[in-house]
Amino acid sequence: MSDDEVFAEIGEDGFQRLVAAFYRQVPGDDILGPMYPADDLAGAEQRLRDFLVGRFGGPPRYMEQRGHPRLRLRHAPFRIDDAGRGRWLQLMERAFTEAQLPTTSETTLRAFFQSVASFL
Helix, strand or coil: CCHHHHHHHHHHHHHHHHHHHHHHHCCCCCCCHHHCCHHHHHHHHHHHHHHHHHHCCCCCHHHHHHCCCCHHHHHCCCCCCHHHHHHHHHHHHHHHHHHCCCHHHHHHHHHHHHHHHHHC
């Protein structure tokens, strides 16, 4: 499946379910929780959702509001080590279970997350 076909298959609702399921886990997590400001958790959730929607074929809201993602620059203030990378992927795995996305989209998204987690 091409990246652009993911949005066509799961739409806004699919990304909403996945990202919400991920962020419900963050506040209580001992590794990721401290990286996210409690007063901006909803904002972080919206930014990730908008980024993913645009990246995978939906409306480019993230780019319109924030410009180029510059992922390394935006994540530079955070210490992302192997433990952080692993935990992010672990919470996203749980989010996939909850979101119940079609296998084709899930496979494409998993590959993307693995790649980006290693990149950061």
